Amino acid sequence: GDSVTQMEGPVTLSEEAFLTINCTYTATGYPSLFWYVQYPGEGLQLLLKATKADDKGSNKGFEATYRKETTSFHLEKGSVQVSDSAVYFCALTDIMDTGRRALTFGSGTRLQVQP
Amino acid sequence: DSGVTQTPKHLITATGQRVTLRCSPRSGDLSVYWYQQSLDQGLQFLIQYYNGEERAKGNILERFSAQQFPDLHSELNLSSLELGDSALYFCASSPATLGHEQFFGPGTRLTVL
Numbered sequence: 001g002d003s004v005t006q007m008e009g010p011v012t013l014s015e016e017a018f019l020t021i022n023c024t025y026t027a028t029g030y031p032s033l034f035w036y037v038q039y040p041g042e043g044l045q046l047l048l049k050a051t052k053a054d055d056k057g058s059n060k061g062f063e064a065t066y067r068k069e070t071t072s073f074h075l076e077k078g079s080v081q082v083s084d085s086a087v088y089f090c091a092l093t094d095i096m097d098t099g100r101r102a103l104t105f106g107s108g109t110r111l112q113v114q115p
Numbered sequence: 116d117s118g119v120t121q122t123p124k125h126l127i128t129a130t131g132q133r134v135t136l137r138c139s140p141r142s143g144d145l146s147v148y149w150y151q152q153s154l155d156q157g158l159q160f161l162i163q164y165y166n167g168e169e170r171a172k173g174n175i176l177e178r179f180s181a182q183q184f185p186d187l188h189s190e191l192n193l194s195s196l197e198l199g200d201s202a203l204y205f206c207a208s209s210p211a212t213l214g215h216e217q218f219f220g221p222g223t224r225l226t227v228l
Contacts, residue, residue, distance in 0.1 A: 034216075036219075042221060043117070043205060043219040043220055043221040043222050044205065044207075044219040045117070045219070046216060046217075046218070049216060089158065101146065101148075101163065101170075101171070101209065101217075102148060102160040102163055102171055102173055103148075103150075103158075103160065103207075103217060104160070105157060105158040105159075106157075107157050108157065108158070
């Protein structure tokens with residue numbers, strides 16, 4: 001079945017540091033890929049998405065590129081802020097299974113940014 | 116604010132009891148999904164409804180059931196509750212035609228004592 005693997009956290013960075021959170025996936029079809037963010041005490045918010053190979057999703061300074069050859073979708077940000085402290089989830093939906101649109105999530109990576 | 120609403124926000128109950136969680140999707144969204152977030156299992160898909168019909172099932176226990184009503188709101192029913200059912204339950208919705216983007220509600224935190 002489909003699966004998503006992300007680097008374990010917590011990741012602790014100083015403000016303005018460079019962020020990378022690794023994500024790799026296994027899928028039987030041709031998935032769409034997502035990064036969701038969960039701030040403390042809140043629900044999940046879509047951060048960015050990519051639906052085909054070599055697509056780059058971007059939002060709020062975060063970027064991720066859909067790499068089919070390495071089955072990866074790593075999240076990056078050039079300069080993190082304290083307000084970026086949250087849990088980040090990599091996820092996919094497999095578009096080959098037309099009856100199922102559910103998201104398969106990774107385990108989440110907690111990011112802590114220190115001033 | 117995603118436009119998806121969930122009630123109640125918190126629910127505390129005892130083992131063996133039954134509870135109902137409610138979700139209202141974004142205006143116009145036909146698909147509703149239920150997810151469970153727990154410390155040991157992470158985020159897991161439970162069940163999906165599309166325009167009133169069950170579309171897909173994930174790791175949903177037989178003690179759990181759901182339905183989507185004609186006005187598209189959905190309810191998740193959890194019965195014979197066990198301590199291990201304590202978790203955050205999220206509802207998400209998506210449009211019928213626009214990709215696979217899902218919009219999540221704020222969740223219902225269930226505590227079983």
